[in-house]
Amino acid sequence: MQTSNVKKGFRLATLIVLTLLLLLPLFVGISLSLSSSQSIAQGHLLPDHLEFANYVKVFTSTSMTKFLWHSFIISGSVMIGQVILSIMAAYAFVFLEFRFKKAAFILFLSTMMLPFEAQIIPNFATMRDLNLLNTYAAIGLPFLASAFGTFMMKTSFEQIPTALKQLSDIEGLSHFQFATRVVMPYTKVSIITFALYSFLTNWNMYLWPLIATTNDNVRTVQIGLRQLRSQDTASNWGLIMAAIIVSVIPTLLIIFLGQKYFKKGLTNGVIK
Amino acid sequence: MKKASNLKFRNESALGWLLLLPSFIILGIFVFYPMLKTFFLSTQLTDLMGNPIKFIGFKNFSNLFTSDSFMTSFTITLIFVFFSTLLTLVMAYLMAMSASQKIMGIAVFRTMFSSTMGVSVTVASILWLFMFNPQIGMFSKILTFLHLPQINFLSDPTWSLVAIIGTTVWMNLGFAFLILLGAIQAIPQDLYQVADLDGASWLMRLRKITIPATSPTIFFVTVVTLINAFQTFGQVDILTSGGPDYHTNLLVYAIYQDAFVNHSVGRASAQSVILTIIIMLFTMIQFYVKNRKGANYANE
Amino acid sequence: MLYDGDYRSYNAFFNLYVIVMTSLHQIVTIILLTTIIIMTSMAFERVQLYMTIELRHLKKKYDNGEEVLTDINATIENGQFYILVGASGSGKSTILNAIAGFIPINDGTVVINEKDVTQLPPKDRNLSMVFQNYALMPNLTVAENIVFGLAARHTAKDIQQQKLNDVLNLVHLEEYKNKKPGNLSGGQRQRVSLARALVSDAQIILMDEPLSNLDAKLRAEMRKEIRALQQQLGITVIYVTHDQTEAMTMGDQVMVLNKGKIEQIGSPLELYNAPANTFVADFFGSPSINLLDVKMRHNSFHLNDQFEMLTNVDIDEGQYILGVRPENIVISENGALRGELTHIEPLGDGTNIEVNIGQNQSVRIKVSEQLDLTLGDVVSFNVLIDRALLFTPSGQLLHTGKSVSAVI
Ligand SMILES: Nc1ncnc2c1ncn2[C@@H]1O[C@H](COP(=O)(O)OP(=O)(O)OP(=O)(O)O)[C@@H](O)[C@H]1O
Ligand SMILES: [Mg+2]
Numbered sequence: 001m002q003t004s005n006v007k008k009g010f011r012l013a014t015l016i017v018l019t020l021l022l023l024l025p026l027f028v029g030i031s032l033s034l035s036s037s038q039s040i041a042q043g044h045l046l047p048d049h050l051e052f053a054n055y056v057k058v059f060t061s062t063s064m065t066k067f068l069w070h071s072f073i074i075s076g077s078v079m080i081g082q083v084i085l086s087i088m089a090a091y092a093f094v095f096l097e098f099r100f101k102k103a104a105f106i107l108f109l110s111t112m113m114l115p116f117e118a119q120i121i122p123n124f125a126t127m128r129d130l131n132l133l134n135t136y137a138a139i140g141l142p143f144l145a146s147a148f149g150t151f152m153m154k155t156s157f158e159q160i161p162t163a164l165k166q167l168s169d170i171e172g173l174s175h176f177q178f179a180t181r182v183v184m185p186y187t188k189v190s191i192i193t194f195a196l197y198s199f200l201t202n203w204n205m206y207l208w209p210l211i212a213t214t215n216d217n218v219r220t221v222q223i224g225l226r227q228l229r230s231q232d233t234a235s236n237w238g239l240i241m242a243a244i245i246v247s248v249i250p251t252l253l254i255i256f257l258g259q260k261y262f263k264k265g266l267t268n269g270v271i272k
Numbered sequence: 273m274k275k276a277s278n279l280k281f282r283n284e285s286a287l288g289w290l291l292l293l294p295s296f297i298i299l300g301i302f303v304f305y306p307m308l309k310t311f312f313l314s315t316q317l318t319d320l321m322g323n324p325i326k327f328i329g330f331k332n333f334s335n336l337f338t339s340d341s342f343m344t345s346f347t348i349t350l351i352f353v354f355f356s357t358l359l360t361l362v363m364a365y366l367m368a369m370s371a372s373q374k375i376m377g378i379a380v381f382r383t384m385f386s387s388t389m390g391v392s393v394t395v396a397s398i399l400w401l402f403m404f405n406p407q408i409g410m411f412s413k414i415l416t417f418l419h420l421p422q423i424n425f426l427s428d429p430t431w432s433l434v435a436i437i438g439t440t441v442w443m444n445l446g447f448a449f450l451i452l453l454g455a456i457q458a459i460p461q462d463l464y465q466v467a468d469l470d471g472a473s474w475l476m477r478l479r480k481i482t483i484p485a486t487s488p489t490i491f492f493v494t495v496v497t498l499i500n501a502f503q504t505f506g507q508v509d510i511l512t513s514g515g516p517d518y519h520t521n522l523l524v525y526a527i528y529q530d531a532f533v534n535h536s537v538g539r540a541s542a543q544s545v546i547l548t549i550i551i552m553l554f555t556m557i558q559f560y561v562k563n564r565k566g567a568n569y570a571n572e
Numbered sequence: 573m574l575y576d577g578d579y580r581s582y583n584a585f586f587n588l589y590v591i592v593m594t595s596l597h598q599i600v601t602i603i604l605l606t607t608i609i610i611m612t613s614m615a616f617e618r619v620q621l622y623m624t625i626e627l628r629h630l631k632k633k634y635d636n637g638e639e640v641l642t643d644i645n646a647t648i649e650n651g652q653f654y655i656l657v658g659a660s661g662s663g664k665s666t667i668l669n670a671i672a673g674f675i676p677i678n679d680g681t682v683v684i685n686e687k688d689v690t691q692l693p694p695k696d697r698n699l700s701m702v703f704q705n706y707a708l709m710p711n712l713t714v715a716e717n718i719v720f721g722l723a724a725r726h727t728a729k730d731i732q733q734q735k736l737n738d739v740l741n742l743v744h745l746e747e748y749k750n751k752k753p754g755n756l757s758g759g760q761r762q763r764v765s766l767a768r769a770l771v772s773d774a775q776i777i778l779m780d781e782p783l784s785n786l787d788a789k790l791r792a793e794m795r796k797e798i799r800a801l802q803q804q805l806g807i808t809v810i811y812v813t814h815d816q817t818e819a820m821t822m823g824d825q826v827m828v829l830n831k832g833k834i835e836q837i838g839s840p841l842e843l844y845n846a847p848a849n850t851f852v853a854d855f856f857g858s859p860s861i862n863l864l865d866v867k868m869r870h871n872s873f874h875l876n877d878q879f880e881m882l883t884n885v886d887i888d889e890g891q892y893i894l895g896v897r898p899e900n901i902v903i904s905e906n907g908a909l910r911g912e913l914t915h916i917e918p919l920g921d922g923t924n925i926e927v928n929i930g931q932n933q934s935v936r937i938k939v940s941e942q943l944d945l946t947l948g949d950v951v952s953f954n955v956l957i958d959r960a961l962l963f964t965p966s967g968q969l970l971h972t973g974k975s976v977s978a979v980i
Contacts, residue, residue, distance in 0.1 A: 172695030
């Protein structure tokens with residue numbers, strides 16, 4: 001197809017404008033995070049002069065470092081837990097034969113249509129009664145099992161050729177050997193996709209960490225930001241924006257790294 | 273022989289259940305049990321600690337439907353869900369179409385377009401909080417520039433919902449865009465080549481090829497966005513706290529308020545049950561349509 | 573006490589002792605030697621026996637009630653290249669899976685070396701397998717793929733290495749050993765898969781349509797290679813194919829399957845020359861055999877109430893099916909049969925034609941010269957009746973070749 005240069009230029013311009021509009025809030029945020037308080041108070045959207053004081057303050061005069069660390073621990077361990085439990089469950093569903101397998105799978109699937117928001121009241125009571133409020137366990141435990149992850153792993157395990165299973169049977173591989181030497185290497189891409197996705201979701205969790213914490217002991221970065229905002233209303237936009245930017249860096253990294261996985265993995269896991 | 277199959281399955285049964293056990297323990301304690309408990313609590317009169325006092329049948333529900341605040345929040349939720357889903361879909365689709373062109377550097381745009389996917393609800397809300405700020409925010413600057421009267425977005429009953437919708441759409445665009453882009457790129461190019469031979473216009477191509485070919489994905493994105501919209505919480509919490517005067521009191525925020533601020537657990541549980549029913553309904557519609565259209569998906 | 577002070581008696585005793593000990597030693601040696609010989613020969617015999625596979629009354633039904641295998645019986649001898657052939661869905665893979673132990677069977681026994689292995693898992697049956705789609709791990713190199721099973725069984729590294737080199741040499745893949753399967757051609761991939769089967773030292777190798785993904789030329793090459801390897805190593809191969817050429821050219825024994833039943837077992841030439849029924853007759857040969865409905869009356873076959881072929885075969889009068897291979901028909905100007913040319917296929921080194929002899933019956937003819945004919949021409953020809961096959965109306969073989977021989 002021949003497209004004229006004018007047309008091409010026009011399309012490119014549209015794309016650039018779209019991008020600018022879409023990312024405008026982010027640009028404003030970054031710009032404010034680099035501005036001084038006076039510059040912001042005067043209503044300037046661009047910094048009078050670039051300064052990194054706000055970033056320094058985020059790490060020195062707020063609890064953000066602590067909150068980031070908490071978020072890392074929780075997101076990381078929930079991710080590991082979800083990946084392991086999903087692989088285990090999917091392995092059972094795909095490679096093992098046992099009674100009531102189908103029923104078990106339907107039960108698993110049914111959890112995907114039960115909104116977590118409708119379960120927070122009893123879950124809060126459970127955590128309170130177990131004396132777990134304000135612990136990592138309180139925030140992470142409810143999410144260790146993932147129906148979505150199990151479903152996604154199951155779909156990708158099903159792509160493994162039967163011949164590889166048969167080969168492994170002939171060679172006498174144990175289930176553990178088959179899982180680690182065949183299944184996991186073969187579905188590496190899906191596993192990585194799910195792991196990245198899981199980390200992202202855990203990092204951005206909001207409602208439950210808000211409910212499950214009443215002090216700063218294990219508070220996550222999202223709730224930390226919420227706190228920061230209510231403490232420093234309007235007065236210190238630069239600091240808040242700097243904190244936001246810091247909190248979003250890990251997730252943006254994941255998005256950039258995993259973009260090609262996400263498009264494939266998520267549509268495969270969900271749609272098919 | 274029967275024996276053969278028994279022999280084959282005997283040792284797998286134990287292993288199978290063993291592998292499922294950890295997941296089932298977690299799901300049992302943190303999904304199935306609380307779900308049943310919520311249904312149970314929705315039929316109970318509860319004390320300030322959330323303990324059930326006595327069975328009152330559907331009283332909590334009938335109270336809800338006669339309560340002004342709930343009816344407001346329910347109506348507002350429906351309006352919110354409708355507009356945020358519609359806008360997300362239309363904008364994401366336009367973005368996906370423009371990002372599916374073959375232009376130098378398109379990969380950069382694709383990454384940019386999908387980047388809001390990684391932005392948390394807190395970050396999005398705080399960014400937009402500034403945008404809506406009546407003194408120094410972006411929009412107030414634009415209004416001043418256009419010589420229009422100032423709007424106090426977050427404390428105006430109508431505009432506050434618009435603000436929440438805007439923030440939500442912005443947040444959801446990345447995910448919807450990425451999925452739709454995948455679907456558009458999967459359309460076989462020869463379909464367009466045939467259309468070009470027939471001299472079809474841009475609009476014709478869109479109506480006859482692009483949209484029909486991506487309709488299963490459009491449907492999927494719609495349902496997922498819809499379900500997410502029903503579960504909206506963070507934007508409300510940060511931007512408006514449900515105000516002004518319950519005008520942005522979306523369902524989940526109402527549940528949260530009733531349960532953890534007003535300590536009226538029975539009422540909160542009843543609303544949770546309503547939320548559950550709505551979400552189950554949409555999920556089942558999606559399952560049903562997916563299975564019916566199975567053949568279409570297989571071609572993707 | 574006995575020899576005390578008496579040297580001679582001591583001496584005699586010593587002599588006796590020496591004699592007894594020597595003969596004892598000899599006896600022990602003889603016994604030992606015989607034991608060793610007997611044991612080795614037993615062991616040898618055991619290895620010999622081990623490779624025999626017997627299928628006794630195998631039956632397989634799937635959950636939907638469809639009977640996929642009905643009463644399969646066969647003996648596969650040591651060192652045989654044994655072929656299972658049949659149309660798609662005839663149950664070839666099912667038999668192979670039953671032998672390997674991938675699927676439970678509903679009835680019958682699988683015996684390997686006179687040992688009932690029906691209940692044993694695949695790994696205890698001492699066999700290996702080559703798959704249609706190669707079943708290679710994409711993330712492993714050729715070498716790693718080949719020692720996949722050895723590594724899983726924690727075989728010593730140096731033994732792995734040595735076996736690997738031996739087998740790489742056998743399949744000519746030395747220079748590819750560090751490549752990933754994704755960078756190999758189909759033929760090379762299948763050789764990797766073959767090497768992996770060979771490296772395990774299993775004496776029985778099962779192959780399920782290993783060449784069907786390769787193009788025609790490569791297939792012919794690989795056929796030769798596999799056959800040569802099998803003979804060189806003396807292993808037993810059970811080979812599934814739906815390709816009659818493969819069955820004819822590779823097999824020592826061929827089992828022809830149809831809808832889960834055995835139609836015939838025999839050597840390729842037996843199947844070709846004396847097919848048990850019309851199904852087998854039709855299965856082999858290209859173009860396929862002509863199966864003509866004929867009536868036996870007054871010592872001759874009548875075809876279409878129009879043509880008559882004399883015969884000396886001694887059978888009752890009545891309806892029969894006469895099987896004539898296309899190459900056993902000769903075109904001749906005054907042939908006993910004639911018809912209109914409906915189809916012509918010049919092959920260069922010969923020609924295949926089809927002649928309509930009326931009443932909706934066609935005859936395929938294969939000649940080894942180039943013919944200058946156009947559609948619609950009348951062709952007359954003779955059937956070499958002494959090479960024809962005679963079947964009952966239900967399709968069972970009555971007579972082969974010479975016994976039908978006749979005067980025309
Ligand atoms: N898991 C199964 N459940 C039900 N029926 C099955 C199953 N596997 C195979 N069959 C049926 O068993 C029959 C024999 O299958 P089999 O795979 O043995 O055929 P095949 O001779 O190997 O064919 P092909 O040449 O296509 O590989 C087929 O009719 C098939 O539909
Ligand atoms: Mg098969």
